[in-house]
Structures are given as C-alpha cells and as structure tokens.
Amino acid sequence: MTIEQKTSILILDDEPIVSKRLKPSLDKNGYEVETFVRSVDALSRIRERDFDIIITDLKMEGVNGMEFLTEAKRRSPSTEVIVITGFATMETAKQSFSKGVFDFLAKPFKLGEILEVIRKADIKRKEKVAAA
Amino acid sequence: MRILVALDEHSYSAGIINSVARLAANTWADVTLLGVRPGGAAGGTFSMNHPLVNTFLGYKDDFLGQFADSYSPYTRQEQVAIGENNGIWEIPGTTDNSRKELKIRIRSGNPDREILEEARLTESDLIVLGCSGAGDCQWQGLLNLPEKVAKDASCSVMVIKEERIPKKIICCMDQPSVTQASVEMINQIVTINEADLEIIGLTGPKGLKEEVERQMDGILRYYMAQQINAWVKLVDMGALEEYVAQVSRDGMIALWMGKKSMLQKIFNRDLVGKLVTQAHSSVLILR
Numbered sequence: 001m002t003i004e005q006k007t008s009i010l011i012l013d014d015e016p017i018v019s020k021r022l023k024p025s026l027d028k029n030g031y032e033v034e035t036f037v038r039s040v041d042a043l044s045r046i047r048e049r050d051f052d053i054i055i056t057d058l059k060m061e062g063v064n065g066m067e068f069l070t071e072a073k074r075r076s077p078s079t080e081v082i083v084i085t086g087f088a089t090m091e092t093a094k095q096s097f098s099k100g101v102f103d104f105l106a107k108p109f110k111l112g113e114i115l116e117v118i119r120k121a122d123i124k125r126k127e128k129v130a131a132a
Numbered sequence: 133m134r135i136l137v138a139l140d141e142h143s144y145s146a147g148i149i150n151s152v153a154r155l156a157a158n159t160w161a162d163v164t165l166l167g168v169r170p171g172g173a174a175g176g177t178f179s180m181n182h183p184l185v186n187t188f189l190g191y192k193d194d195f196l197g198q199f200a201d202s203y204s205p206y207t208r209q210e211q212v213a214i215g216e217n218n219g220i221w222e223i224p225g226t227t228d229n230s231r232k233e234l235k236i237r238i239r240s241g242n243p244d245r246e247i248l249e250e251a252r253l254t255e256s257d258l259i260v261l262g263c264s265g266a267g268d269c270q271w272q273g274l275l276n277l278p279e280k281v282a283k284d285a286s287c288s289v290m291v292i293k294e295e296r297i298p299k300k301i302i303c304c305m306d307q308p309s310v311t312q313a314s315v316e317m318i319n320q321i322v323t324i325n326e327a328d329l330e331i332i333g334l335t336g337p338k339g340l341k342e343e344v345e346r347q348m349d350g351i352l353r354y355y356m357a358q359q360i361n362a363w364v365k366l367v368d369m370g371a372l373e374e375y376v377a378q379v380s381r382d383g384m385i386a387l388w389m390g391k392k393s394m395l396q397k398i399f400n401r402d403l404v405g406k407l408v409t410q411a412h413s414s415v416l417i418l419r
Contacts, residue, residue, distance in 0.1 A: 017312055059358065086319040087358070088159045094203045103231070106133045106159035106320055108313035110255040113134060113162075 006032040007122050008050075012042040012068060013057040013084065022055070025111055026118070039063040043071060050076040053102075053121050055114075058085040058092060066095060073100050078128060080121040084114070133161040133320075136256040138247045138281070140167070140272040141187050148262040148292045149191055153198035155260070158324045160205045162233040165191055165225075166250050168272070171241035178221060178238070180214050185223070188236045192225045195234065205232035243272055244280040251287055257313065259289045269293075269408055279408045282417045288317050289417045291408050297325050298413060300383035304332045304372065305348060310388050314418035315351065318386065321416065322360055327384070329355055329362040334369050380413040388418045 009031050011019045019035035026033045034051075036042035039060050046054075054072050058065035069081045080102040085092060088106035096104050102121045105114060137152050139145040156163050167184055179185075189212065196208050207230035214223050225234035239246040251259050263269040263278045269291070271277040282289045301322055322329050333340050333348050340348075348364055355362040367375050376385055408415050 015312075021312075086316045087323045088320060089323060090157050090203070093158075093160050093205070097203065104160045106161065107316035108257050109133055110257065112255050 006030060007052045007125075008032045009034070009053045009055065009118070010042060010045065010051040011035045011055045012039060012060075012065070013037065013055075014039075014060045015057070018057070018084070021111070022114065025115065029115065031118070039065070039068050043068060046072050046075060051079055052125055053080050053082065053118060055082045055084060055118075058083060058096075059087050066092075066099070069096070069101060070099055078125065080125050082114070082117055082121060084109070133159045133258065134254060134256045135159075135161045135163050136166055136247070136251050136254060136259045137163060138166050138168070138243075138259060138261040138271070139188070139191055141184065142264065142272070144262040144264055146191065146194070147295060148260065149194045150198065151292055151295050152260055153195050155324060156195075156205075156232075157199065159320055160232050163195070163235075164250070164254055164256070165195070165234070165236045166247065167236070167238045168243040168246045169238060169240045178240075180212075184238060185214065188223070188238070192223075192234065192236055196225065206230055206234050243274060244277050244284070247281050248285055251285055256287050258287060258317065259285055260292060261289075262292050263408075265293065282408055282415070285417070286419060288314065288419050290414060291417075292414045293412060294414070296413075298327050298382070298384035299325075300328045300330055300379070301325070301386055301416075302330045302332060302376070302379050302383045303386040303388060303418070304334065304367075304376070305344070305351070305388045310347070310351070311419060314388060315354070317416075317418055318355075319358065319360075321384070321386075322355075325384075329360050330379075330383075331355075331362060331364045332372075332375075333364055333366045334372060335366050336369050340366060376411070380411040382413075384413050384416060385411055386416040386418055 009026060011022055013019060014037050016037055023033050023035055039062050043063055056065045056069055072079055072081060083096045083101050083104045084107060086107040093104045103117045135156060165188060167188055169184055196206055199206055207227045209224050209227050212223060214221055219240060221238040223236040225236060239250060259281060261271060261278055263271050269278050278291045282291060303318060331348060331352060352362055352364055
C-alpha cells in the first residue's frame with residue numbers, strides 16, 4: 001500500500017491576516033502548509049526544501065515577491081507559483097507570467113476562488129509528475 | 133477577483149465596457165456580464181435570436197476587443213453556444229483553457245433581486261453597473277435600481293457615471309472596523325487609476341470617536357507604507373453631503389458602509405440614493 005504524500009504549500013504575505021485566513025482552510029483540505037510574513041525567512045526555507053505550490057504576495061519589504069518567485073522557480077521549476085497582490089497591474093501580471101507562474105489573483109478574492117486555483121495547480125503538478 | 137457587470141440595453145451600459153475592461157486588464161478578474169429580462173409572460177420566449185443576445189454578444193466583443201496583445205487573460209471562444217440551467221441562460225465568452233473566464237449570463241425576474249442573487253451565487257467581489265447619468269440615475273428604466281443594489285449588496289458596488297479616470301479617491305469612514313476586502317479594493321482602485329487617496333473622518337458634536345481615530349491612523353499608516361499618497365481630512369457630519377458633492381467632480385467617492393457604519397444613517401436610503409443619483413463621479417460602496 002502506498003501513502004500519498006500531502007501537497008506542500010508555502011504562503012508568503014507580509015499581511016498576517018492573509019495566512020491566518022488561508023491556512024485553516026488549506027489544512028482542512030489536506031494540504032501541508034507553512035506560512036511566512038517575511039520574505040527573507042521564506043527565502044531561507046525554500047533553500048532548505050522544495051514546495052509543491054507557493055502562494056506569494058508581490059509588494060513586500062526586503063526581497064519582493066517577484067525576486068522571491070524567481071528564486072523559487074530557479075531552485076524548483078516544478079513548483080507551481082500563485083501570485084496574490086493588492087496592487088495588480090497589467091505589467092505585474094505580464095512579468096509574473098513571464099516568470100512561469102501558474103496564476104495571478106488580485107485581492108480581494110474569496111476563499112473559494114483561491115481554493116479552486118490551488119486545486120487546479122495541484123492537478124497540473126501531479127499530471128507533470130505522472131508524465132515524467 | 134470576480135467582477136459582476138450588470139448591463140441593460142441602454143447606451144450608458146455600452147459606455148462602461150471600456151472601464152470594466154481596464155479594471156479587468158489590471159486585476160485579471162473573472163468577469164460575468166449579466167443581463168436581466170422581465171420575468172414570466174412579460175419576458176416572452178428566449179432563444180439565440182433574442183435581441184438581448186445580440187446586444188450582449190456586442191458587449192462581449194467590445195470587452196475582448198480591449199485585449200489585443202498576446203498576454204490577454206481571456207482566450208476568446210469563437211463558437212457561440214447558449215445553454216440553459218434553471219431558467220438562467222449562459223454563453224461562454226472564453227475557452228475552457230482561458231486563464232480567466234468571461235461569460236454572459238441572462239436571468240429573468242426582478243432586476244435588483246437577480247443582480248444580488250447572481251453576485252451571491254458567483255461569490256463576486258465587485259458589482260459594476262452604469263446608470264443614465266447625474267441627476268437621473270436609471271437602470272433599465274428603474275429609477276432606484278443602482279441605489280438598491282448599492283444598498284443591499286454584500287460585496288462592494290461601483291456605479292459608473294462617466295468614463296473618466298479619477299485623480300483622487302475620496303473615502304468616507306466613520307467606523308472602527310473595516311473589512312480587509314474593502315481595504316484591498318481601495319488598493320486596487322488607487323493603483324489602477326494612479327490616484328491619490330483622501331480618507332475622510334466624520335466628526336460629530338463630540339469630535340472624532342477615539343476608536344475611529346485609531347483605526348484611521350492605522351489605515352493611513354498602512355496606505356503610506358504601500359507608497360500610496362494618502363492623507364486624512366476631518367469633515368463634520370452635517371457638512372458631508374455638501375463636501376461630497378463638491379469633490380465628486382474630479383474624484384471618485386467611496387463609502388465604507390459596514391454593518392456598524394453611521395453612514396447607513398447619514399446616507400440613509402434617501403441620501404445614498406441622492407449620492408448615487410446626483411454625484412458626477414462614479415461611486416464606490418465598500419464592503
């Protein structure tokens with residue numbers, strides 16, 4: 001019998017309320033979740049281990065979200081990245097997709113919307129693993 | 133973000149498509165274009181040949197026409213197909229593998245009830261609608277519909293009066309608690325319009341409530357930390373209506389109207405209606 005590993009998710013947002021809102025729901029849906037409010041801490045963490053899915057804000061002090069996701073994709077190209085931002089522009093969306101992100105969500109969004117995006121990202125990731 | 137755009141067959145509805153496309157282009161939103169036709173026998177039979185379908189296909193084309201480059205979130209569905217479920221007609225505007233969704237939905241019944249029900253069902257973050265203009269804010273021939281939707285929706289509502297990029301967003305605040313969603317909505321609107329932000333604190337005979345002052349200070353610091361050019365202005369409750377009328381000419385008025393808001397009383401039904409009806413600017417009701 002094989003035990004399926006939980007999908008691991010890293011959430012990085014400098015506003016604690018975002019992780020506080022997302023984590024319980026993701027835990028409940030069977031994901032393994034780690035949350036960070038400082039990009040420097042999240043950066044250290046992705047240097048220790050890979051995550052299946054990363055959800056990151058863009059506008060943050062220190063290492064910004066674009067730099068963070070660039071490093072995350074460089075280290076682990078199979079990681080699916082979902083950008084969430086309160087300051088969305090066409091340019092930031094274009095830039096994010098050019099870095100290979102899975103989806104781009106402007107805040108505010110309902111929990112149901114991001115759960116659906118995470119579900120699709122997880123399916124895509126699993127399909128890629130199965131095909132490899 | 134999910135945006136519900138309530139449209140009728142009048143020119144003011146056609147006139148908001150560019151503004152909606154601009155909002156959607158920046159937020160990569162899922163967008164529903166909603167029409168409401170009269171319920172029962174008054175609505176007649178409905179099919180692909182109904183004039184409303186042609187109007188909405190035109191709206192869809194106008195919307196997608198704003199996304200010419202290869203980075204469009206919306207991949208156009210070339211084949212037009214209409215489906216029906218529980219009396220609600222739907223035409224997909226984008227393909228299944230489109231990054232973001234655009235669809236047309238046609239409901240029948242009481243317009244304000246149907247708009248609110250669609251917003252609830254689709255978990256919309258913002259309802260956008262136009263109206264016939266300053267001083268005469270009608271929608272589908274109903275004088276108080278934008279007012280009703282603005283007053284009763286559980287999400288934020290934007291009533292677009294004219295296609296104009298606001299230089300300043302003027303937010304009225306009188307309560308100690310505001311939702312995260314409303315703060316985020318302001319972020320987006322300010323960013324998209326590259327606008328300044330004026331936060332109005334409402335003072336009564338006893339001045340500004342301490343908890344409101346604390347909250348305003350927190351919100352101001354938050355926006356300033358985000359490099360938004362924001363400031364606070366105190367306005368006496370009695371003078372608010374006049375002030376709003378004065379600043380609405382080159383700005384967008386936003387009202388934070390949560391459950392605890394005194395604005396519900398100041399801008400009582402008649403006054404909310406008055407603002408939505410008479411303001412020259414677009415009006416954003418935040419929830």
